[in-house]
Amino acid sequence: MTPKKRTEIASLGQFGLIDLLTKEFPLRNASTLRAVGDDAAVIAPPAGEAMLCTTDSFYEGVDFDLTYFPLKHLGYKVVVAAVSDLLAMNATPSQITVSLGVSAKIPVEALQDLYEGIATACDELAVDLAGGDTRASMTGLVISVTALGHAPEGRIVYRSGAQQNDLVCITSNLGAAYMGLRLLEREKRVLAGLDNPEPQFAGYEYLLERYLRPRPRVDVLEALQEEGVLPTAMIDLSDGLSSDLMQLCRASKCGARIYLERIPLAKQTTALAEEMHLDPVTAALNGGEDYELLFTVPLAMQEQVARTGLVDIIGHITPESTGCRLVTPDGGEIALKAQGFPQDPA
Amino acid sequence: MTPKKRTEIASLGQFGLIDLLTKEFPLRNASTLRAVGDDAAVIAPPAGEAMLCTTDSFYEGVDFDLTYFPLKHLGYKVVVAAVSDLLAMNATPSQITVSLGVSAKIPVEALQDLYEGIATACDELAVDLAGGDTRASMTGLVISVTALGHAPEGRIVYRSGAQQNDLVCITSNLGAAYMGLRLLEREKRVLAGLDNPEPQFAGYEYLLERYLRPRPRVDVLEALQEEGVLPTAMIDLSDGLSSDLMQLCRASKCGARIYLERIPLAKQTTALAEEMHLDPVTAALNGGEDYELLFTVPLAMQEQVARTGLVDIIGHITPESTGCRLVTPDGGEIALKAQGFPQDPA
Numbered sequence: 001m002t003p004k005k006r007t008e009i010a011s012l013g014q015f016g017l018i019d020l021l022t023k024e025f026p027l028r029n030a031s032t033l034r035a036v037g038d039d040a041a042v043i044a045p046p047a048g049e050a051m052l053c054t055t056d057s058f059y060e061g062v063d064f065d066l067t068y069f070p071l072k073h074l075g076y077k078v079v080v081a082a083v084s085d086l087l088a089m090n091a092t093p094s095q096i097t098v099s100l101g102v103s104a105k106i107p108v109e110a111l112q113d114l115y116e117g118i119a120t121a122c123d124e125l126a127v128d129l130a131g132g133d134t135r136a137s138m139t140g141l142v143i144s145v146t147a148l149g150h151a152p153e154g155r156i157v158y159r160s161g162a163q164q165n166d167l168v169c170i171t172s173n174l175g176a177a178y179m180g181l182r183l184l185e186r187e188k189r190v191l192a193g194l195d196n197p198e199p200q201f202a203g204y205e206y207l208l209e210r211y212l213r214p215r216p217r218v219d220v221l222e223a224l225q226e227e228g229v230l231p232t233a234m235i236d237l238s239d240g241l242s243s244d245l246m247q248l249c250r251a252s253k254c255g256a257r258i259y260l261e262r263i264p265l266a267k268q269t270t271a272l273a274e275e276m277h278l279d280p281v282t283a284a285l286n287g288g289e290d291y292e293l294l295f296t297v298p299l300a301m302q303e304q305v306a307r308t309g310l311v312d313i314i315g316h317i318t319p320e321s322t323g324c325r326l327v328t329p330d331g332g333e334i335a336l337k338a339q340g341f342p343q344d345p346a
Numbered sequence: 347m348t349p350k351k352r353t354e355i356a357s358l359g360q361f362g363l364i365d366l367l368t369k370e371f372p373l374r375n376a377s378t379l380r381a382v383g384d385d386a387a388v389i390a391p392p393a394g395e396a397m398l399c400t401t402d403s404f405y406e407g408v409d410f411d412l413t414y415f416p417l418k419h420l421g422y423k424v425v426v427a428a429v430s431d432l433l434a435m436n437a438t439p440s441q442i443t444v445s446l447g448v449s450a451k452i453p454v455e456a457l458q459d460l461y462e463g464i465a466t467a468c469d470e471l472a473v474d475l476a477g478g479d480t481r482a483s484m485t486g487l488v489i490s491v492t493a494l495g496h497a498p499e500g501r502i503v504y505r506s507g508a509q510q511n512d513l514v515c516i517t518s519n520l521g522a523a524y525m526g527l528r529l530l531e532r533e534k535r536v537l538a539g540l541d542n543p544e545p546q547f548a549g550y551e552y553l554l555e556r557y558l559r560p561r562p563r564v565d566v567l568e569a570l571q572e573e574g575v576l577p578t579a580m581i582d583l584s585d586g587l588s589s590d591l592m593q594l595c596r597a598s599k600c601g602a603r604i605y606l607e608r609i610p611l612a613k614q615t616t617a618l619a620e621e622m623h624l625d626p627v628t629a630a631l632n633g634g635e636d637y638e639l640l641f642t643v644p645l646a647m648q649e650q651v652a653r654t655g656l657v658d659i660i661g662h663i664t665p666e667s668t669g670c671r672l673v674t675p676d677g678g679e680i681a682l683k684a685q686g687f688p689q690d691p692a
Contacts (some may be wrong), residue, residue: 054386
């Protein structure tokens with residue numbers, strides 16, 4: 001992880017640094033009229049479509065730990081996390097801007113790694129880097145990503161459209177990213193102070209992958225469109241199923257029942273949870289950082305949704321007065337709870 | 347500055363906090379289709395116009411010191427600073443999103459003060475708060491503001507359009523904000539440890555105003571439009587005249603001559619600089635945070651520019667090979683230098 005060569009940021013100057021970091025970014029979208037190098041990005045929205053904009057910030061020590069988070073992966077992940085908010089509205093991402101706060105301890109080579117990951121994500125998502133800046137921060141690394149996208153107004157899916165009896169759908173097993181984080185944290189503790197630390201990850205590679213390299217679920221949106229399914233409400237799973245479902249229900253003024261045995265868990269999630277004496281369902285409900293999609297569709301769409309092969313139906317929408325509840329196999333009901341704030345660094 | 351009542355953020359929960367902070371924000375622009383409360387803001391750009399987007403981040407300890415920076419003023423200033431990038435492209439600001447990183451030491455009342463300042467700026471600029479989030483940070487306060495605006499493509503002014511012999515124009519005296527900062531820093535040092543500190547600001551109120559409450563120069567853009575003047579190139583003065591002029595010249599592939607005796611300095615700037623044994627011209631060239639506009643216009647527009655009564659012509663554009671130079675009253679020439687990076691916390 002430690003780059004061999006170490007160039008001080010100060011040696012390049014502000015112009016030189018931005019040039020170096022952004023020179024490898026080709027522009028892919030005709031809508032990007034002006035990207036890096038002016039006071040603001042200039043974008044030509046497709047005629048008749050709405051623009052969407054979201055900003056996500058990531059703080060060292062809260063959202064990531066550079067002891068074990070490779071910077072290339074971090075660059076990739078922050079773009080996926082920001083774009084995930086656009087996907088959750090059924091929009092097409094088109095541009096990002098990246099604003100960095102860096103302390104003097106970070107060498108240029110580390111920022112190049114970060115930008116390499118950003119470039120990979122931009123490439124996969126066909127998104128343009130359209131601006132941003134790099135500033136001094138007194139403390140750790142801070143990354144703010146603004147993602148811009150577009151969609152025809154009638155295709156935008158809000159959190160607020162869920163209706164009675166709609167099906168509650170998710171796009172993958174949950175809790176794996178959280179267990180990946182717990183594994184990385186455990187190895188960090190165990191190996192602290194050792195000269196040649198050799199972390200033990202065997203058998204849990206999938207969990208690391210889910211935490212370090214989340215997938216943007218463009219494939220799901222495309223598959224739903226092919227099947228003629230427009231979700232009634234959607235949100236991305238960043239805070240955990242429990243908190244995100246509650247947010248969707250709150251915006252839609254409804255309740256929900258989800259069924260414990262229908263929440264998919266990966267084998268590795270269950271295995272590591274057992275090893276660490278944790279409840280894998282709690283990881284799925286409260287772990288967060290899955291960056292999958294949670295959405296609702298009318299009951300009549302059950303077959304079309306199933307045909308995508310990418311979606312699990314885990315419950316249904318109920319009246320607001322009945323709250324958001326998890327139904328256990330014995331028919332018991334447990335009220336869902338949102339995580340507190342400020343969040344634990346976990 | 348210390349709020350009397352102190353409510354812990356954790357006591358409200360994340361939903362409650364965002365509701366409390368954003369409830370006082372009316373929507374003013376028909377283009378804001380969806381604001382706070384979903385995964386992303388949704389904006390309908392005016393037909394045929396381009397959208398502009400810029401993000402600025404502000405770090406406690408680098409960009410502001412909460413010992414003397416009132417949070418209401420800070421909220422106002424971060425919006426003006428972000429919007430200033432849009433004004434520098436001759437665009438109409440329409441939405442902002444605000445992403446906060448807050449440590450547990452900050453009470454809810456302090457964030458309410460911050461948002462009161464944000465609301466004042468939104469009101470004055472007729473801009474909508476269209477989204478954002480509040481997260482935990484391990485360290486100090488971090489504020490990221492994304493500003494969105496629009497403009498007909500043909501009216502957008504880039505940094506890159508300056509032509510030979512164009513006039514170099516600025517919109518106010520410079521260096522005052524920097525001297526305001528120096529004054530606040532001096533009083534902080536002098537009064538450190540005193541129980542009842544009484545800072546001495548008499549006679550320097552204008553400098554504090556310029557540092558704590560910069561003006562968005564919408565008036566200048568309107569006046570130029572009334573006179574039929576479209577600048578050939580423009581940038582906002584955030585880093586200091588020297589650095590910003592060099593950036594404009596670099597983008598336009600040209601040089602510039604600016605004349606020392608034409609750079610306007612406020613009386614208070616000169617007086618405090620003298621008192622502190624500083625060079626007021628250096629404050630103007632390198633101080634930064636003026637948030638005024640630096641632009642170029644064709645020579646033939648001199649009269650129209652003068653008629654606005656809001657603009658000083660301080661020099662002209664020269665061939666790229668001649669560099670960016672300051673001409674002293676005795677005819678000497680000094681090469682301008684950009685500030686280094688990372689910037690001093692000053």
